[in-house]
Amino acid sequence: MDTRRTFRATHLLTAMALGFSCASAATRAETEAPLTQAGEKLLTRYAAMLTALRAEIAKALPVVDEQRKSAYLKAREAERAAQALVNAAQQSLHKVQQAAALVDHAKGKWIGGAEKGIAAAEAALKKATTEAEREAARKELAKCQADKDAGLKALKERQEALDRAKAAEPKLKQDLKAAQETLAKAQAHTLKAASELNLEPFLASDRLDAQLVKCVVLVQATPRGLAEFAQQGTEQEALVERLLGDSGLTKQMVAADGARGGKYGRAMEIYTAIQKASPRAGEGLFQRLALAISLEHAVPIAQSNPKAQADAPATVDPVKRYLHYEKAFLDGELDPAFKDLSVWEYRNVVNGDEPDWTLAWGRQMLRNYRPDHIHTPDYRWRYVEAVRTEVAYGSQDVKNDLPTLQNYQNIIMNGGVCGRRAFFGRFILRSFGIPTIARPQPGHASLAHWTPAGWVICLGAGWGAGWTAYGKDLDFLETTQARKVERAYLQVQRAQWVGDALGEKRAYGFHSSDVSGFWNSVALYLQRAIIEKAQAVALAAVGTDIGEANESKEKETVNAATIAEADRQIVVGRDGTITIPAVACSKPTNSTARIRFMRSYLGGMQLHYCRLGAPETFEYTFEAPAGGRYALSARVVTTSAGQHLLVAANDAKEPTDIPVPFTVGMWDKTPPVEVSLVKGRNVLRFSRNEPVKGLTIKDFTLTPAK
Structure with missing residues (x-):
């Protein structure tokens, strides 16, 4: 036995169990609560537990054939190189679009704006009755004329640059097509190499799930984080014990991406309180809803109250949030699809900053005001079409917001630019129980939301143009597509859990960053295989042309009403x-x-x-x-x-x-x-x-x- 190797491995596992890393130790030190004597004992116990679990998991992992692993890693490198060529080709082609945009800017905002200024100055000059007014108008006219001349000069230069870019465009398109074909072949080769690692029997089995999910909780919460919570009292310590001892509940938690901020103790506290508050919260959709709220509200969510309500709660009450949605469902106020959502999907419903009464108002308002938006069969626009029809684009009226109204009431009253409109869209979707997320892109805010056919972007450019909390939006999209095949997706998650146990950096997709960990890369190839087998299709974005406009250029079909x-x-x-x-x-x-x-x-x-x-x-x-x-x-x-x-x-x-x-x-x-x-x-x-x-x-x- 190599004692030096064993010593190094033991110390590595211990360091990992304590949750220390060079990158995050300083940050945690600033927020860590001091441990009591009891807390120190708990820390030692939880750290030892994590060390033992990691050793047990490492021992239970299948032996991967070195030749096949080498072939897989070489295929990964070839795919990375092919992806780099595609990225470079796309960037070169994008320069044509940038050149065209610069020409449009010169013609429109620059020269067009100057011409409007000239017309206004000339009108002011005609109306001027004093020498001071005439002088001011002449100065403005000269300024606008100079601005137009500069715009015309810039337009000439930009048009020449666009012409050069256009001349090169056919070859750039050919280069991109060739690079994409090379990438497709490389991806297929890597997918084949990944399948030949023969890890499917291991990942298809739930034999190690109890150890894996317990280990993931200890990794994400950190032994110290659990000790800080458990040292508060016997009740809190018992909650941690229940968490670590209930593999079924723990598996549900980590499969739904775990407690926000790693605050599993607080999540258990909320979950237990909800169970006490409602007899329905123990099974079925209500249990999934209760768990989603517990995980999402483990870190308190600041509540957006009317400015006039100075004494309103500062954060959303998670138990009341659960009771609100439970009652709304029982009263038939939520979307019919609400009952079938997963814990992970519910998380993207219950995480709004609005008070519960505002959610109720949102539903009642739309029932009264635009019930057609509730009943439209087009899930892409259901509820959220209220943004298109009712929330004016522009910030000129935002100054009229009332302190007595909640933010979303002010938004539908006074409109706003992209941010406020996207905020309202997500709010009205949450009101009716539809999962939704923020999907910003450069210089613009938009949203994405669930539909039975998949997630769709609303009020922004299509998939690939922005990002989410998961990184690039394409990574989020692929996660949602794979999650629809629940049984197969568990294999993806098991590979990620193994990666967590071995200290790999969690990766949610190939688009956001380089995936360095072996098990995380295997997880993502499994995910890709699931998506290909399911023949998942990315939905086209809707409302792209009104992301920053008041009225759509698309011709709307007006359906005849049946009137008795x-x-x-x-x-x-x-x-x-x-x-x-x-x-x-x-x-x-x-x-x-x-x-x-x-x-x-x-x-x-x-x-x-x-x-x-x-x-x-x-x-x-x-x-x-x-x-x-x-x-x-x-x-x-x-x-x-x-x-x-x-x-x-x-x-x-x-x-x-x-x-x-x-x-x-x-x-x-x-x-x-x-x-x-x-x-x-x-x-x-x-x-x-x-x-x-x-x-x-x-x-x-x-x-x-x-």
């Missing part, structure tokens, strides 16, 4: 009160680009006047039992302040203004305005002065004036 005669029926009460359903229009008689008819959660149907589109009037033709003055009011929903509706009865020369209340997404009535009707046939004509925000109407009531 009962939904159009105008009712006259015994007291002469006339109730007109909003969809009982004589013009238009069905949905248009601006006016939409849709099913209502109040029963029957309702009308929505859209924020975008060409202005349009809508009319109602009806019989009045008696002529005279009537008080007209409407049952409405708004999400923005300062709304108005104009009404003209019959041949009135001027319309009457109806101030529409800011209802914050709830149903309310407009204050009554007086209109004059004649006995028999009448026409009410409604219009709006642009620009407008969205307005939903259920019905109109005409009450005879007394």
Whole structure:
């Protein structure tokens, strides 16, 4: 026996068990809580436990044939080289796009902006009445003219550069195609070499799972981290003991990517509290939901409260968050797919910064205001289409945010640029129980969310243009694709768990960084094989053209609504009160680009006047039992302040203004305005002065004036 080798291995395992590394020791030292005497004993115990587990796992690993391992490693190197050629070819081709963008910038923002400035300065010069005004206008005109001249010079240079790049483009495309073909062959060769390592029998077996998942918890939590938690008292120590002794629960945890920040003790504390708070939290979807919240909230999530609520909780209460979603599900308020989500998917639902009451508001608001976004069969746009239709692009109104409103209520009211719109999109998806993540890209914020067909990017460029918490977004995409094949994906995770036990750096994909660990690389090739076998397809991004624009250039299809005669029926009460359903229009008689008819959660149907589109009037033709003055009011929903509706009865020369209340997404009535009707046939004509925000109407009531 080589005692020196054994000594080195023992010391390495001990150092790894203590959780020390050159890169992170200093950071942890700043945040570590001092250990009590009991804590020191616990640290020693947990460290010894980790050392023993690592030794046991290392001993149980299959022996890999050295020749096959060498062939695999050579194939990996060849693939890396091929990938580098593809990257270089893509970068060269990207220079053509950059050159085109510079030309567009010179033509548009630079020269176009200067020309607008020249026109404005010339107009100011004509209107000037004093010498000072004329001088200021002449200076501005000279400045804008100089700016235009500089733009024209830059345009000439940029156009020449673009022409040169365009001339080289055909060859660059050929080079890229050749590099991609070489890479595809290299990837296939590496995949074959990985399969010939003959690790599948080991990775397909759950024989070592109990040791692996326990080891992963000790690695991620660190013995010291567990000791810090357990030293707080007998209850906390018991929770750690339960964690380390329940391999089934531990496996669920690490399979869902573990406790945030490695805070497994706190996760167990939350999980236990949820179990006590709800008898339903012990099995099925509610158990998965409880575990997801416990893992995700192990590190407290700061709560985004209205600024006026100074005494509101600073962080989200995880037990209340669980109870909120449990009740919402039982009340039938969440998406039908919610019941079948995994623990990992639930984590991307329950991690919002909004208070629970704001989640409830989001659901109620959309049910009242745009129920069509709830019922659309297109999962890519379900719920989140509210961003496209309701959240204006631009920051000019952000100054009007109200301190009494929560952030997401302010966003739908006042709009915002890409960040606020993506934030609202993720919020409304979480409100209905749909998993979603942030997916930023250079200079822009967008989101990605779950659909039954796979994850889709919304309001941004497609897969490959950005990143997530996992690194490059393509790595996240591949993880989601492989996770759909749950049984096979366990083999990927077992390889990662072995890598954790051996001290490898965890890798989630080949796109983010070089994968150095043997077992982590094996895991990713297994993942690639799963994806290829499943023939997974990446969904194209949606809403790319409105990521930084107010209105889409894509032509929207307006679907005709099915309106029953009962939904159009105008009712006259015994007291002469006339109730007109909003969809009982004589013009238009069905949905248009601006006016939409849709099913209502109040029963029957309702009308929505859209924020975008060409202005349009809508009319109602009806019989009045008696002529005279009537008080007209409407049952409405708004999400923005300062709304108005104009009404003209019959041949009135001027319309009457109806101030529409800011209802914050709830149903309310407009204050009554007086209109004059004649006995028999009448026409009410409604219009709006642009620009407008969205307005939903259920019905109109005409009450005879007394």
